[in-house]
Amino acid sequence: MSEWTGTDLLLFYKALNEAHGSQNWWPSDTPFETIIGTILAQNVSWKGAHDAVRALTKANLMEPAKLYRAGSDIITPLIRSSRYYNQKTQKILLFVNFFLKKYDGSINRMAEMPTGEVRSELLALSGFGPETVDSILLYALEKPVFVVDAYTRRIGARQGWFPETSTYEQMQDFFMRRISPDVYLYNDYHAQIVFLGNHICKKNPVCAICPVKNYPGLHECEYAKMENTRV
Known part of the structure; x- marks a missing residue:
């Protein structure tokens, strides 16, 4: 379907980055906090997830062993802002149990493992889909x-x-076959897409302010083509 090349995709990213600046994802103090934030961010706005993260941090629970010992009775009331808090409590406990048993609560040990192996392990956890795992x-x-x-x-x-x-x-394959592996680029590219989809390319898009519209060298948006034929 697509004639887009890696060069085209990098140009698309350049247009977004120039318009909105680097998004600096994921905002957190530690990699473990990022993981908990990722779980809490499922099906909710970032504000709701962030408020839940802050509540856990304020309660001095942002460590694997402390969260595991706290249990659902303590965790659930603290993460109500994240929606689906009962299910998310169970996901947090499931993850920290796995994390402590398999990696002794060490991010470094987990990060040293081959990507495919860790991905398979996380996908095997109930309620952990590919978007959460890849995040x-x-x-x-x-x-x-x-x-x-x-x-x-x-x-x-x-x-x-x-x-x-x-x-x-x-x-996912569309991007990874066209753009060479780059943690920073992959990070900010996804964040830029989220910003674009949330603020401009919505269900009812605000095409007039789209930063990629008429950007030199980029393909014309298929949506814009359809709209132009209706005029």
Whole structure:
């Protein structure tokens, strides 16, 4: 479907970065906090997840062993701002149990393992889908894994990157086959897509202020083409 090359995708990123600056994801004090934040951010705004992270931090629980000992009765009330807090409490406890048993609570030990092996282990945890797992790999363990999401699907379909019905793996593969592994680039590229999808390329897009519209060297957006034919 797509004629986009790696050069085209880097130019697309350049347009976003020039317009919005580096997004500096993921905002946290430690890689472990990033992991917990990733779990809490499922199906909720970043503010809701961030408030839950702050509550856990204020309670002095942002350590694997402390969280595990705290249990659901203490964790659940603290993370209510994150929505689906009962399920997320169980996911946090499931992760810290795995993390303590397999890696003795060491981010460094976990990061030293091959990416595919850690990815398989995390995907085997109940409730951990590819977006959550890849976010952990990229943002906490600094593994060069491109994260895609609902915003990527919407923007990708409109740009003609891939069909809207593409699987997570197909969308991810689209980027990773075209852009050489680069932790910083993968990090900020995903963050830029999220910003674009959240603020401009929404369900009802604000095309007039789109930073990639008419950017020199870029393909015309498929959505814009359709809109132009209706005029």
